[in-house]
Amino acid sequence: MAIRVLVVDDSSFFRRRVSEIINSEPRLEVIDVATNGREAVEKVQRLKPDVITMDVEMPVMDGITAVREIMASTPTPILMFSSLTHDGAKATLDALDSGALDFLPKKFEDIARNRDEAVTLLQQRVLQIASKKAFMRRPVVARSEPVTPAATSPTASPLQRSSLSTGNLSHSRPVSVSARFKATGKKYQLTAIGTSTGGPVALQKILTKLPVNYPHPIVLIQHMPATFTAAFASRLNSLCKIQVKEAEDGDVLRPGVAYLAPGGKQMMVEGRPGAAKLRILDGGDRMNYKPCVDVTFGSASKVFSDKVLSMVLTGMGADGREGARMLKNAGATIWAQDEESCVVYGMPQAVAKAGISSEDLPLDRIAERMLVEVGLA
Structure with a gap:
């Protein structure tokens, strides 16, 4: 039909x-x-x-x-x-x-x-x-059991869903509503978040929960047209305790500031920990995504090595997988948003199925998990 x-x-x-x-x-x-x-x-x-x-x-x-x-x-x-x-x-x-x-x-x-x-x-x-229609009216039911290939169903609605993840995600740890997070003890100097379809709402949900004393810089890569990113950064800045700005070439990374990659461009991290800055480059005719999560994640892995806390959120396609792989090879931490809370379970699924992410997190609890991991909760 x-x-x-x-x-x-x-x-x-x-x-x-x-x-x-x-x-x-x-x-x-x-x-x-x-x-x-x-x-x-x-x-x-x-x-x-x-x-x-x-x-x-x-x-x-x-x-x-x-x-x-x-x-x-x-x-x-x-x-x-x-x-x-x-x-x-x-x-x-x-x-x-x-x-x-x-x-x-x-x-x-x-x-x-x-x-x-x-x-x-x-x-x-x-x-x-x-594919979201069947789940638009269902309440959230967080899962606490491991996900197996047999536990499959369609993806869910915009902000509230209740389906089981697909694919072999046994390496990652699903989270229940009652679960209490524990910090891994790792030390970080940068947070990196990549997303696409559904990302504006997801980023708003996460960033509005972060305190003004969030201890390190945040780089945000959202697939979005060039004319949209300035308005989106302004909106986030008006809603958040942390500062949010559209990234500019030469921006020095400062704690408690989130830098949104400009649409139509590529954002790279360069320098060294404690004195890192951003380079904003031409999008490139051969690049499918402008900005591209892989580009920013890959550059962050070279500068900050294992000191990066990174997340791949809702989005179509697989952008972020190879950049996340570079981060993981450098010893960094990678989390993926779970299927239930994704608008499109494409980018997180690509990272999870490749065995790159270590945790599979519902959107409503990602900020909480971040604060525990960086020692603020």
Whole structure:
């Protein structure tokens, strides 16, 4: 049975264009369209689609308000379309905060090198988030048993899920709600976090729980367009006790400051422990990800060796696996977000299945685990 999609946009041209792309994938079917947020809310309640594509700016009711109402009454996976402007970035972050799972630029030429690539990307995103629908309403049930290949199920909803992880993760230690963490006793000089789809919400959940005296610098690599990272860093800085900034070339790493890699660029760590700084370089035509987790993690392994506490969070693909491997070979600590709390269990799964991560952590407990590990709890 095809995945049923509701397309919401006030532009008849865009509705038609998106509908044609979605309907050209045999596993997808556009069941209806809506011209504004109010109409979308009503049609979601009546038609119960599997996925919604949603514009941000619309008459009668905007996309952000529509997302809030839909998530309150009929939780459904939502893919936002956004303009690549500063205001568009702020609105998209608001939509993700309200429960939307992912976003794409509204101009397809901004997301791919050619039309075929853009078409495939849109279809893949809709298929990917459709798998979350069955778990949108389920409560969190943290697991305490080891994960085995036999214990499999689809991935879960945006922030609250209850499925079992897939793949051979017997090397990592799953965590139950009642588990009390114990520090390993290792000493750190840098925290490094890499993420993609679902990352804005995940990073906000973690960083807002860190105290102002967090003892070392934090580097953040989030797959995000260039116009979005400044707005995202500003939002995090306004919400967090620690300082959060978009990284600039030459930034000296300071304790209690989180540096977000600029979109469209690569962020590398250079220097030596105690006097390390950031280099912001051109994204590179051959790089799939700009910024790339592998690039930053790999450079951190050369400067800080075993003194890095690193995490790979929710995201599509496998970026971070090879950089995490370099960190592990240097003696650093690598954790992966567990499947239940991921929007997309791609990047963490790649690290876990490769036997690189040492712990498999639910999003809601990662900050707690960090504070125990660095001696603040």
